[in-house]
Amino acid sequence: MTIIHLQHIKKYYAAHLVLEDVSFMLQAGEKVGLIGRNGSGKSTLLRLISGIDQPDDGMLSIRKDLRIGYLPQAPEHFEQMTVYDVLGYGYREVQAIKQEMTALEQQMSAPEAAAQPEAMEKLLHKYALLQEQFEQGGGYDMDTAIDQVADGLQIDHSYDGRLFGSLSGGEKTKILLASQLVVQPDLLLLDEPTNHLDIKGIEWLEQFIRSCSCACMIVSHDRYFMDAVATKMIELEDGEAQLYFTNYSGYAKEKEERLLQQFAQYQEQQKVRKKMQETIRQLEEWGRIGGNEKFFKRAASIRKALERMELVKRPVLERRAAEFDLSPLERSGRKVITFAGLVKQFGDRKILQEVDGQLFYGEKVVLLGDNGSGKTTLFKLLLGQFEPDAGELELGSRTEIGYLAQQEPVQQGKLTVLDYFRTEARLEEGEARHILAKYLFYGADVFKPLHIISGGEWTRLRLALLVLRKPNVLLLDEPTNHLDLDSREALEEALEQFPGTILAISHDRYFINRLAQRVWELANGKITTYLGNYDNYKSKQTELAELEMKQSPTTPLQQKDLRAANNPTVARSAGLQSASEPKSKQRLKQLEAEIAELEEQLANADEQLSRIDQGGEPAELEAKWREREEIRHRLDALLEQWIALNEPN
Numbered sequence: 001m002t003i004i005h006l007q008h009i010k011k012y013y014a015a016h017l018v019l020e021d022v023s024f025m026l027q028a029g030e031k032v033g034l035i036g037r038n039g040s041g042k043s044t045l046l047r048l049i050s051g052i053d054q055p056d057d058g059m060l061s062i063r064k065d066l067r068i069g070y071l072p073q074a075p076e077h078f079e080q081m082t083v084y085d086v087l088g089y090g091y092r093e094v095q096a097i098k099q100e101m102t103a104l105e106q107q108m109s110a111p112e113a114a115a116q117p118e119a120m121e122k123l124l125h126k127y128a129l130l131q132e133q134f135e136q137g138g139g140y141d142m143d144t145a146i147d148q149v150a151d152g153l154q155i156d157h158s159y160d161g162r163l164f165g166s167l168s169g170g171e172k173t174k175i176l177l178a179s180q181l182v183v184q185p186d187l188l189l190l191d192e193p194t195n196h197l198d199i200k201g202i203e204w205l206e207q208f209i210r211s212c213s214c215a216c217m218i219v220s221h222d223r224y225f226m227d228a229v230a231t232k233m234i235e236l237e238d239g240e241a242q243l244y245f246t247n248y249s250g251y252a253k254e255k256e257e258r259l260l261q262q263f264a265q266y267q268e269q270q271k272v273r274k275k276m277q278e279t280i281r282q283l284e285e286w287g288r289i290g291g292n293e294k295f296f297k298r299a300a301s302i303r304k305a306l307e308r309m310e311l312v313k314r315p316v317l318e319r320r321a322a323e324f325d326l327s328p329l330e331r332s333g334r335k336v337i338t339f340a341g342l343v344k345q346f347g348d349r350k351i352l353q354e355v356d357g358q359l360f361y362g363e364k365v366v367l368l369g370d371n372g373s374g375k376t377t378l379f380k381l382l383l384g385q386f387e388p389d390a391g392e393l394e395l396g397s398r399t400e401i402g403y404l405a406q407q408e409p410v411q412q413g414k415l416t417v418l419d420y421f422r423t424e425a426r427l428e429e430g431e432a433r434h435i436l437a438k439y440l441f442y443g444a445d446v447f448k449p450l451h452i453i454s455g456g457e458w459t460r461l462r463l464a465l466l467v468l469r470k471p472n473v474l475l476l477d478e479p480t481n482h483l484d485l486d487s488r489e490a491l492e493e494a495l496e497q498f499p500g501t502i503l504a505i506s507h508d509r510y511f512i513n514r515l516a517q518r519v520w521e522l523a524n525g526k527i528t529t530y531l532g533n534y535d536n537y538k539s540k541q542t543e544l545a546e547l548e549m550k551q552s553p554t555t556p557l558q559q560k561d562l563r564a565a566n567n568p569t570v571a572r573s574a575g576l577q578s579a580s581e582p583k584s585k586q587r588l589k590q591l592e593a594e595i596a597e598l599e600e601q602l603a604n605a606d607e608q609l610s611r612i613d614q615g616g617e618p619a620e621l622e623a624k625w626r627e628r629e630e631i632r633h634r635l636d637a638l639l640e641q642w643i644a645l646n647e648p649n
Helices: 042-050 083-087 089-108 117-136 139-152 169-181 199-211 223-229 248-290 293-308 375-382 417-425 429-438 443-447 455-468 485-497 509-515 534-551 556-565 568-573 583-615 618-646
Strands: 002-013 016-027 031-036 057-062 068-071 187-191 215-219 232-237 240-244 335-346 349-360 364-368 390-395 401-404 473-477 501-505 518-523 526-531
Touching: 002 042, 016 042, 016 057, 016 215, 016 232, 031 042, 031 223, 031 248, 042 057, 042 068, 042 187, 042 215, 068 169, 083 089, 083 139, 083 169, 089 117, 089 139, 089 169, 117 139, 139 169, 169 187, 169 199, 199 223, 215 223, 223 248, 223 509, 232 248, 240 248, 248 293, 335 375, 335 501, 349 375, 349 390, 349 501, 349 526, 364 375, 364 509, 375 473, 375 501, 401 455, 417 429, 417 443, 417 455, 429 455, 455 485, 485 509, 501 509, 509 534, 518 534, 526 534, 534 618, 583 618
Parallel strands: 016 240, 031 215, 031 232, 068 187, 187 215, 364 501, 364 518, 401 473, 473 501
Antiparallel strands: 002 016, 002 057, 232 240, 335 349, 335 390, 518 526
């Protein structure tokens, strides 16, 4: 069933044409990914479908009584509301009716109202009408509906009275999503929902979207996320919409094939047009030489055919991407940042508990952790914006830090992109415009007011300023948030080639896989180090979880047997056989002794790794890690044998 139908939609912002000719249909239950370059009109399209804005031309048809939930990218008007008010935002009209009813109840209970029967009759009539509207709007079920959704999304009721603006980005996203689910939408519009979620939150959202019955239209540049949830892709390009009935990976492949096919059609048409133009020229020349009118008529006929020909648009095989020219002014010392025993708490809440870590020149490290785990707090300690409550922090020689914050409010007012960049960079207009062009701000784009630029354009502008300062250490807090796919790939390539040191907070799994040499996981106030990228980190976590299960016997009898392996007294009291035991039990005892020895070796290796991580070279750390992994593999093999022997026949 079609729930949304757009035909030739056109939308302007002032004199800027955002959407030129957008047409597509959305079916019930579809999961659609909406992608395009920054400023291509994705958020504008969601606002049109949600009813916040109206198209300037074309037809937008929405199924009658369709319930639409809309999660905007930057919901600023909620900042001063309580969490409970935001959760009940879908019932705001019902809540307004409730306030009117409360005011009427106060009027009707006043002594002077009882003395005026006619006035009381009017009040009662008005109250009855409001009560009917309140009931039809679901007012009596409002609190129950809010509680059910909040419980389902594990939103703590202690948050109800807190200001929405005081929450973390991930908490805001979950609460805003809950506020839309309360009204049970048929269509859910999500604008960059993963930007402020941690990895657990993203995985939860993936599962939720796949399992929900409502249709979803999602603006996102998270490649892993779109592969997991989308069954159809809509790309906005040059003001038009292109449809792909696949996920993101399928879209990327199909788009490449389409472009090559379109380019071949374009080239073939150009050959035909050139030949027709040459024929027209020859016929007209023969007509002039021979004075034969037939040649002119034939030439005119071919010219009309040429004019009627529907032109194949020349495809852009490789669109211009931002140029992130990351080159430090000078290199730092070998030891870039060293911290040990860092402690930071706010009130009674201890955020960081004796955190240790070290960064060396040229390393690329990604910091992971749940929302609220203290990642941004650690960054602010490294930047000197916070003072640690305990511990030591030392920056290496010649260290110049460049910092990109996750959230930095866009300046309001009439300041343009060019004005802001010139002021911050202290450059003349010509040089400023030359640099801005490298970051895709050219032509009229440099005169856009800051308050109307997209989130991706704002991130590009801040990155342009960061690059201009030529730091040798980059602290990046969610650097790919809001960036379109082309800009993300350009930034990833520049960061790969950057010779300095990078510490980045990111939940973009594609970005982590491409960039990270080490992963720091911040949990329970402490940092755990994993060598490699995101896939290595996830694999290691899975292995550790499996190892923990193998090392923890599941029955009291198995626990007793393990204790007996290294304790003769326990062995005798358990009634275990000795020399006369069957070979299987002798092998079990041998395995248990070997497992105990390898576990001790593994513990020693972990301790050595911890010491090397504080002061050793990366090469030494990698060699010791390989040695540790060999021990672990031997231990896993023995544990598998031990489990096989313990399995009942």
